[in-house]
Amino acid sequence: MRFAVIGAGGLGGFFGGLLAAGGHEVHFVVRGRTLSALLSTGLSITGGFSARVDRVQATDDARTIGHVDVVLVAVKAGQLPDIAHQLPPLVGPQTLVITMQNGVDAPDLVAATVGREHVAPGVVRIFTQLDEPGRISHHGGPGSITFAGWDNVETPLVEATRAAFQAVGIEAPEPADIWVDLWAKAMFIIPTGALGALSGQPLGVLRTALRDELAACIAEVEALGRARGVALPPDAVARTLAFIDQQPTDATASLQRDLLADRPSELDGQVGAVVRIGRQLRVPTPRHALMYAVLSLREQAARA
Template sequence: MKFAVLGAGAVGCFYGGMLARAGHAVTLIGRPQHVQVVEAQGLRMQTLGFDETVPVSASTDASAVAGADVVLFAVKSPDTEAAGEQMRPHLAPGALVLCLQNGVDNAERLRAVLPGASVAAAVVYVATEMAGPGHLRHHGRGELVIEPSPRSAAVAQALIAAGVPTEVSDNVRGALWAKLILNCAYNALSAVGRIAYGELVQRPGVQGVMRDVVAECRAVAAADGVTLPGDVDLAVRRIAETMPKQYSSTAQDLMRGKPSEIDFLNGFVVRRGDALGVPTPANRVLWAAVKLVESRPTS
């Protein structure tokens, strides 16, 4: 099976690298500094289980999705429509576009710019970072939950064989909301404090704020008709236990002086709460706090 990864950052490089390591043809599409190193040296995957350099193709151009059976779509949420437009002329008929993104509405937004294409949402549970150009560091987990589509079962089998725990679920909307709740609980606090999850939950007052955020998210989800799978409160606690050294993606963005996805995390909950008449003061404060840090000069 031939794969392309559009948005080959930490998440895209992990899943693309795992598939390439298992023998699949994979092209990583990302920033020039990463692409140059990957083309010259391969992708270094420093994971909990191995530290290897994996040979893989790389490109800076969205046209490199041409011929791929599956596109792992891993761009930042604000870039969804623009990246979709860029790859649309090159997407093979029948190709599956699998959204490996934060937030709950990216697949819907992508379908709007890729009419007729097969687009499936996926829920991502992995702790990764780019430690340098062409150097992926994996801190834990790696599971995927995929929305049903004509190719989803075959893709899930390929991922499982590559060492990625994967399931196809009829309730991906609920799973996306459950992941959103985890992000809302951790991302902004990790970003404002520039602190990893394990230490974060030990700080005074943090767990109380997280409980307030989760309660608001659950109320908005209920008002929106979302059925949350599993024990959300347990899942929130497990994040700090299974990813103690992980900084949130929001923290990583701000520490590098990049725009964050906070508008699609706590900001999304605030907007849906406003639309549905559900108060979300804790999420609003965290959203505003990250926006303040985001606007601060990096010098």
């Protein structure tokens, strides 16, 4: 199959590298140091998964690639506006565009550029890290990607894409409802990331000393999902808390780690999206609004 991967960080480099090592034609759309590194020294993956691609096909201009079967959009949510112009040259009549961002609004943002008929919302469950351009390390997690067409309709291309992932060792289960999966992950990742960044505490503290606040934040995201028509289970908040209870006490979310380290983060794409969708649907999200306001000030100060 013919793939294009937008971004070559922890996710794009990992999934694209394994697919390329598995014999698929993979083109990376990247820029700057990452482009130079991929072209000069290749791409390597170490850890639980390992692969090496010596000759990487990479460019900073998607127009040189042409139409592909599948596009993996693997940049952070805040970078989506910057890469939107790279998508149309890659998308043919049947192309599948898989969104891989944390949060809930990436499918809508990408669909505004290429059309809903091409977008496959995706949920990634894996821990990877960009050690340096072209060098990705895998640190655990299920190592899976769950995706489906916008209306959960199976097509031959969706099935072939799942088979391509599975052939290189990546779990790609068929979801009963991709929107339930997407919002269920958001109920976990957004509140823990924002509350963790605000408090500076790991999951072990959030789920004990701050449990009531954590539950209330989860409930805000749940209410948005239901207002959007997502068929979340009746006990969705309890399930999310039970999942958090199973995680290591010292675990932290990537949003929290990025904010506390003054790195570019997905604050706007995750917490900001919750606030914006809440306003659009007239669903109150007071805790996320407060966390977004405070954390935005911190982020602005770090950039000054």
